[in-house]
Amino acid sequence: MSASRARRCSRRSILAGLLFPAVPLASMAARAQGVATPVPAPTSSLGWDDSFAEENGKLNVATTVAPISSIVRNVGGRRIDLKGIVPDGTNSHTFEPAPSDAEILSRADLVIVNGLALEDPTIELAEANLKGGAEIYALGDQTITRAEWTFDFSFPEQDGDPNPHLWVNIPYALRYAELTHLLLAERDPGNADYYARNLQHYRTVLVRLDAGITAAIQTIPEQNRKLLTYHDSYAYFAAHYGMIVIGAAQPSNFSEPSPREVARLIDQIRELAVPAVFGSEVFPSDVLEQIAAEAGAQYVDDLRDDDPPGEPGDPAHTYVGMMLKNMELMVPALGGTIEALEGIQPYDTYEP
Template identity: 50%
Template structure:
């Protein structure tokens, strides 16, 4: 090989090496903010607002019972590396938060969305979350008005953490909020199509405490006791009696909380049993999003209670690019 060609090749390779070195150094100096989240709906909302400017890992796997979830050893490194930790709060993620407080970086903020969204006097206590146990019902995210507040809080805190990309966070949040507003309106329309006497909910897990009052429904009962065990015979008899007295046409469970007792209750009460509602498990693609989860829920719930399931037909459940 001619000497001049060798020199040219060496120079070219050296230039590529130096460019890669500079790129690596720049990446180390200006890395994407690393955000650790908890349940899938919150993870999805954070990803939609953060877009391509952040790196997100959800600690609680999709489809896992968030109430009984315990972090595993590998989660220690994840929490140690976090620039911000975003959780629901209201005592939902206590084991994860306890670990995070021990291992996180000093400057890392833990953002409890529920605690910043709802005043303590507005926390809900119920059959699955009795006041005497001291832990409120944490399922704020099934109320879209409260989710929109979540989105605002996430936008504000990402902008503070990473002001260079504030404009992008604001734009993504505005897009998401517009979608959530349409979803909120659609849920009202769905409930309006349900006969008034059917606007009642019996669920396995008590997830709809904040959903029901916003959209004009009533939670009649939740089957799962406060200790997340199966209900006893007397509790089952009581629930069957309630269903018969109130005329509820269907009862609801989910794959995250499999329970044969729900089938028994439905059979004894002579009502439909629907096991497809989701508290926090996102559906498969193409609608693998929080909005997709809520759209599926409303389609299933509305039809089961005698309403018109086409009320969700025009909802955009797609994610913002991330």
């Protein structure tokens, strides 16, 4: 990250902290109970159909992975034009933007990324093509400090890049939404009240989702609250919800595990009596399926961290829809139930 961009992020973090003091989601849940969820937005569009014209009278906002696009859409609604650069189902860690993406980035007023070294090629392309007055904002870099970075199986500390998957932790996703509100309101003060209402609608849903996931995880027998995944994307989720990530099959270079590592994982699953292992929608792996079969564990092959369910335009093709789908897969496979998540809708909540 460039020094100038790092300074911008630091300034934004301070302002955001003043405007949005940290409030535990658990203490907010009771307040949220009496707040009606608005009628769902008519579409879960993450921006692929937006015009992104330079003279459209709206903020042009470029984003990267689908969860960030979904969060930004729920705050900005239809008063921004949005373009997600990283296509659904793409490995965001190795994604290289196309030359055509330079044109999109050159029209953006804001480029909102995750940061934490997830999208460096896209950030470099954006920096080379930013128009005057446009800026880049790394939400993850503004949400946690370096002291809170997590290094683990696929993101070893010696490589220097932390695990970037903050958004599977719902309080961090809410922080992303709060920061997005700050950015949009500062850039477009005429619509600040609209963005604030959208944030409140979305906060209500995220608070309920966080409480529901917490309760659902508690129904899993304690000895089963272990995660072994293919793609190493649940570190911040596990830390928040009281689970332990015992391993990830995918090496740091995103290749398949070696025979020695396969044998070690099989032994670990047997030793810890892990009931299920979880593959990735984006990283299909015959190797992990074989590991599960050899170790006598259930194989669940379509856990998601950045690919919402369904197709663009489907009502549940959202960040919230993705997390609900993950809980439908994860919790029963580990011996728990998901009744606590009943009634939480996956739909977008922004006002027209």
